[in-house]
Every structure is written in C-alpha cells, then in structure tokens.
Amino acid sequence: xxxxxxxxxxxxxxxxxxxxxxxxxxxxxxxxxxxxxxxxxxxxxxxxxxxxxxxxxxxxxxxxxxxxxxxxxxxxxxxxxxxxxxxxxxxxxxxxxxxxxxxxxxxxxxxxxxxxxxxxxxxxxxxxxxxxxxxxxxxxxxxxxxxxxxxxxxxxxxxxxxxxxxxxxxxxxxxxxxxxxxxxxxxxxxxxxxxxxxxxxxxxxxxxxxxxxxxxxxxxxxxxxxxxxxxxxxxxxxxxx
Numbered sequence: 106x107x108x109x110x111x112x113x114x115x116x117x118x119x120x121x122x123x124x125x126x127x128x129x130x131x132x133x134x135x136x137x138x139x140x141x142x143x144x145x146x147x148x149x150x151x152x153x154x155x156x157x158x159x160x161x162x163x164x165x166x167x168x169x170x171x172x173x174x175x176x177x178x179x180x181x182x183x184x185x186x187x188x189x190x191x192x193x194x195x196x197x198x199x200x201x202x203x204x205x206x207x208x209x210x211x212x213x214x215x216x217x218x219x220x221x222x223x224x225x226x227x228x229x230x231x232x233x234x235x236x237x238x239x240x241x242x243x244x245x246x247x248x249x250x251x252x253x254x255x256x257x258x259x260x261x262x263x264x265x266x267x268x269x270x271x272x273x274x275x276x277x278x279x280x281x282x283x284x285x286x287x288x289x290x291x292x293x294x295x296x297x298x299x300x301x302x303x304x305x306x307x308x309x310x311x312x313x314x315x316x317x318x319x320x321x322x323x324x325x326x327x328x329x330x331x332x333x334x335x336x337x338x339x340x341x342x343x344x345x346x
Contacts, residue, residue, distance in 0.1 A: 108134040111300035118304040123169070128196035131170055137291035140284075140335040145235065145266055148333065149173055150180035152342065153231055156262045157183040161230035164256075165190040166221040167237025171201040174214060177231065178205075181212045188214040191224045222249055226256035235266045239309050246312075250324035257345040263326070266333070266340040270311035284336045314339060 108130040111118060121127075127134070135142050153176070157163055163181065165174040168190035177188055190205075192198050198218040205214045217224065221237065222245060232253050238246055253263055271277040288298055312320070314331060318341075321329045327346030331339055 106130050106133065108137065109297075110134075111297040111304070112294065114296060114300065118300045120306075121301070121304040121308045123192075123194035123197055125196040128170065128194070128200055131197075132172075135172075137293060138288060139236070139338055140287055141333065141338065145333060145340055146172055146176045148340070149176040149233055149235070149264055152262060152264055153177045153180040154182055156231055156260065156344075157181055157186055158230040158258060158260065159184040159186065161186055161228050161258055161261070163188045163231040163233075164224075164226065164229055165233045165235070166224065166253075167234060167240070168192045168201055168216070169194070169197045171204045171216070173233045173235045174201065174205065174216075175208060175210075177233065178208065178210045178212045178214060183230070186212070186230070188212060189224075190214060190216045191219050191221050192216075193218065193220045226252055228258065229253075229256045230258055230261040232257065232261070232263045234263065236268065238265060239267050239311055243310055243312070247320055247323060250320055254324045254326055254343075254345055259345060261345050263321075263343045264340065265317065265321070265343060266338070267317060268309065268311050269314050269317070269337050269339050271337070272313055272315075280337050287336065311337070317341060 106129050110126060163177050168174050169192060171190060174188060174190040190201060198216060202216045205216060285298055318329055321343045326343040328344040330342050332342050333340035
C-alpha cells in the first residue's frame with residue numbers, strides 16, 4: 106500500500122507513532138525514504154552467515170514488520186540457533202507474526218511484543234538494531250548498548266543502522282537537501298516531506314557518527330567499523346572481542 110499519510114494538511118501533524126496507519130504502508134515508506142535499505146537487509150543476511158554461532162540466539166530489536174528478521178532467518182546456517190524478534194508496537198507485532206507464519210524457513214523465530222529496553226538478552230551471536238536506537242531516548246542508549254555487548258558471546262556482533270546528524274551546520278544542510286531531493290524523486294510532495302519532518306521532531310533524535318562510535322566503545326565493543334553510508338543513513342558493525 107502506498108504511503109499517503111502526510112499527503113493532506115489537517116493542522117499540525119501528531120508526533121510520529123508506529124501505529125496501524127504506519128504499519129499498513131511501512132514497506133513503501135521505508136523504500137521511498139531510506140536509500141539503500143534493501144542493500145542493508147542483504148548485508149544483514151551476509152553478516153548472519155558469517156557471525157551466527159551454533160547454539161546461540163539472534164535478536165532483531167525493533168523488528169517492525171520483520172524485514173531484518175527474515176534476512177536473518179533466510180541466512181541462519183548455524184546449528185541449533187534461534188531468532189528473537191522484538192517490537193513494542195501492537196500493529197507491527199501482529200503483522201510480523203503473520204509474516205513469520207507464512208515464511209517457509211525452518212529456523213525458529215519468537216516474536217515478542219516488548220520494549221527492547223526490557224527484553225532479556227543473552228547467549229547472542231548476532232544482534233540487529235536496524236534504525237531503532239534513534240527512537241530510544243539518548244540518555245537510555247548507553248545502557249541498552251552495554252546490555253547488548255554483555256549478552257553477546259565472544260566474536261558476536263551488533264549491526265547498528267541509524268539516521269545520523271552532523272555537527273557542522275553547512276554539512277547538515279547539504280545532506281538534508283540531498284535527502285529531500287531523493288524523496289521528491291520517489292514521489293513525495295514538499296508538503297509530505299515537511300509534515301513528516303515535523304512529526305518526527307523530538308521523536309527521532311539522531312546522534313552523530315562520532316557519538317555512535319564513542320558510545321559503542323564505552324559499551325565495551327572491541328571492534329567498530331562503519332560499513333555503510335548514504336546521505337545521513339549509516340550502518341556500523343560492532344564486535345565483542
């Protein structure tokens with residue numbers, strides 16, 4: 106279904122929420138808003154093949170409709186490994202469960218409706234935060250990253266994809282303008298772009314790339330690399346050594 110949520114002006118938009126309205130159009134919204142999203146999913150599959158270990162768990166924290174969960178599931182070669190997919194949105198969880206039920210893959214998946222900050226974590230070899238941490242309050246992010254690092258077995262990895270900000274105002278404006286051009290090419294009107302930006306204000310709070318690196322180092326990850334970047338959308342691979 107095509108995303109037309111912000112196509113009409115009906116007063117100031119409400120703060121963005123992952124409700125049923127968003128869940129219905131989420132695949133189209135992501136495809137038209139996040140450059141390279143499909144490539145990120147393909148790479149999550151690649152990382153799963155490389156880093157998932159026998160007898161461990163893979164977590165998709167903030168799973169939404171389960172696109173990252175499927176990328177893990179379709180590439181999980183480790184023996185006796187399982188997947189835990191977590192989201193706090195009832196609409197997303199309901200649809201994610203239907204997607205998993207209709208998928209023929211055999212890797213076991215548990216879909217939980219929980220706040221990712223409350224989810225028990227342990228014996229993990231792959232953890233995915235795919236554009237999720239940016240919706241967690243900044244003061245709560247270090248604790249979550251620390252819990253993830255502690256839950257990982259040696260050699261386990263966190264795949265962290267985020268929309269970042271820039272400390273230099275000129276760089277920030279240039280990247281913002283380029284992203285607006287991208288969304289226009291994908292059929293969004295200036296009204297839709299402006300209204301969604303307003304809806305996300307103070308809901309999606311971006312860190313800079315350096316803030317992410319600092320937080321990952323502080324959490325105890327022994328290796329961190331930014332493996333992907335397009336405009337302000339980046340992804341890090343962080344490993345427990």
